[in-house]
């Protein structure tokens with residue numbers, strides 16, 4: 001059984017492994033994302049967070065382990081596979097294409113052609129429709145940008161990241177994944193992106209948020225997946241686990257106990273559920 005009661009987890013992984021030569025990037029990693037939640041993934045540099053996220057989104061094919069979407073087992077061989085399944089990702093350091101404008105970024109890879117022969121034969125783009133769609137979408141998300149025709153390279157870091165988030169929110173139908181979306185941002189811009197992430201959740205999409213910024217994580221996350229040495233070592237509720245405790249688990253200063261992963265499987269009803277994945281601590 002998976003998820004809360006009879007509702008399956010949107011995305012679930014069991015026992016993922018990935019080796020790069022002698023480097024073990026993932027070592028029996030589990031993952032659970034519930035419908036409508038913001039799940040933060042935290043862990044030290046090199047813990048394997050990006051590798052996990054890439055495995056969930058088709059950019060890395062794991063050596064072993066299983067992945068399921070809405071309770072159905074899936075295998076993503078490429079990012080396109082995951083996108084077709086409704087999973088959209090902002091990868092670390094790959095937010096937007098600088099030379100393209102906002103509208104072109106939003107429609108990148110999904111350009112709308114003009115109607116009739118101009119579109120089908122001459123492959124002309126329907127720029128007006130895309131600009132209109134982009135402006136509408138940005139407004140829906142409450143993102144204020146002066147001109148939809150502005151090149152991404154002329155935007156501030158925060159605005160650029162807002163465009164990257166808007167893009168994934170525009171196309172995702174099942175899951176939005178963001179690897180360090182606020183890494184290079186100031187306080188105000190970070191808060192704007194966090195607000196945007198909350199708005200994406202309010203539209204019903206679950207969000208996976210990888211971040212090193214603990215205050216950010218504790219500000220918006222419904223649950224926190226703690227990653228260490230290539231696997232999830234705990235899955236905690238930020239309302240009952242402090243930032244200090246989470247950091248102690250993440251760095252290995254404290255060993256996880258079964259209670260640190262109260263309910264990766266069925267509902268938050270009874271006591272701690274010891275699962276095979278949470279017994280081992282190292």
Ligand SMILES: Nc1ncnc2c1ncn2[C@@H]1O[C@H](COP(=O)(O)OP(=O)(O)OP(=O)(O)O)[C@@H](O)[C@H]1O
Nearest residue numbers: 020023024025043044045046047048049050051052
């Ligand atoms: N393509 C690759 N080739 C070789 N080693 C890799 C590759 N990708 C990741 N690794 C290694 O796997 C481990 C996990 O890397 P990963 O990028 O997943 O960590 P991370 O938790 O995302 O780190 P950070 O917080 O710095 O982003 C690291 O030791 C890294 O060097």
Ligand SMILES: [Mg+2]
Nearest residue numbers: 049050051092
């Ligand atoms: Mg990373």
